[in-house]
Amino acid sequence: xxxxxxxxxxxxxxxxxxxxxxxxxxxxxxxxxxxxxxxxxxxxxxxxxxxxxxxxxxxxxxxxxxxxxxxxxxxxxxxxxxxxxxxxxxxxxxxxxxxxxxxxxxxxxxxxxxxxxxxxxxxxxxxxxxxxxxxxxxxxxxxxxxxxxxxxxxxxxxxxxxxxxxxxxxxxxxxxxxxxxxxxxxxxxxxxxxxxxxxxxxx
Numbered sequence: 001x002x003x004x005x006x007x008x009x010x011x012x013x014x015x016x017x018x019x020x021x022x023x024x025x026x027x028x029x030x031x032x033x034x035x036x037x038x039x040x041x042x043x044x045x046x047x048x049x050x051x052x053x054x055x056x057x058x059x060x061x062x063x064x065x066x067x068x069x070x071x072x073x074x075x076x077x078x079x080x081x082x083x084x085x086x087x088x089x090x091x092x093x094x095x096x097x098x099x100x101x102x103x104x105x106x107x108x109x110x111x112x113x114x115x116x117x118x119x120x121x122x123x124x125x126x127x128x129x130x131x132x133x134x135x136x137x138x139x140x141x142x143x144x145x146x147x148x149x150x151x152x153x154x155x156x157x158x159x160x161x162x163x164x165x166x167x168x169x170x171x172x173x174x175x176x177x178x179x180x181x182x183x184x185x186x187x188x189x190x191x192x193x194x195x196x197x198x199x200x201x202x203x
Contacts, residue, residue: 005040007037008034020032025165051092051097054091055091055092055097058084058087058088058091059085061080061084062081062084062085062088065077065081065084066078066081069081075131076131076132079124079128083124083125086117086120086121086124087121089117090117090118090120090121093113093114093117115160115168115169115172116160116172118176119153119156119157119172119175119179120153120154120157122150122153122176122179122180122183123149123150123151123152123154123179124150125150125183126147126149126150126153126183126186127151129146129183129186129187129190130146130147130150130186133189133190135186135189135190138189142185142186142189145182146182149175149178149179149182150179152175152179153175153176156172156176157172159171160172
């Protein structure tokens with residue numbers, strides 16, 4: 001299941017005390033929902049169908065980019081494949097799909113995928129943007145910042161292995177936000193020179 005859920009068999013007509021213990025490395029809001037089994041199953045089916053369409057479309061684009069790379073040997077197609085795969089894994093991790101279907105028995109992957117994948121995806125996005133727009137030919141200083149930020153976002157995930165969870169999460173969040181700002185600047189620079197890539201990135 002994508003959600004922590006369990007069945008309750010409570011006798012009718014009596015008050016019952018239910019205790020739930022949740023442990024997490026940081027504070028969080030935990031919504032609780034009680035629903036009949038049929039209603040819950042119908043809702044889950046709709047969510048699974050929507051998620052299947054999204055992830056299936058992304059995987060199809062990854063496969064298309066890989067096929068184009070095999071045919072034309074264009075590095076941009078290979079970067080697009082890697083970027084698309086990273087986005088697919090990130091969306092799947094944030095929605096619990098990877099924890100439920102991929103290596104679900106591995107506690108390390110289930111615990112850290114949601115934190116580790118977003119900065120990796122953001123770093124690949126910056127490197128992909130650089131490759132598409134050839135930023136180094138127009139903005140050499142910004143190109144240095146972009147490359148450093150891209151690889152910095154990717155390598156920031158190593159803090160999960162070296163530091164405590166809360167500190168690593170703070171570092172990764174800060175780096176990912178900074179990488180997003182750098183990416184928006186790159187999109188704006190591309191748009192200023194009337195590049196179709198810039199309009200596509202802003203869209």
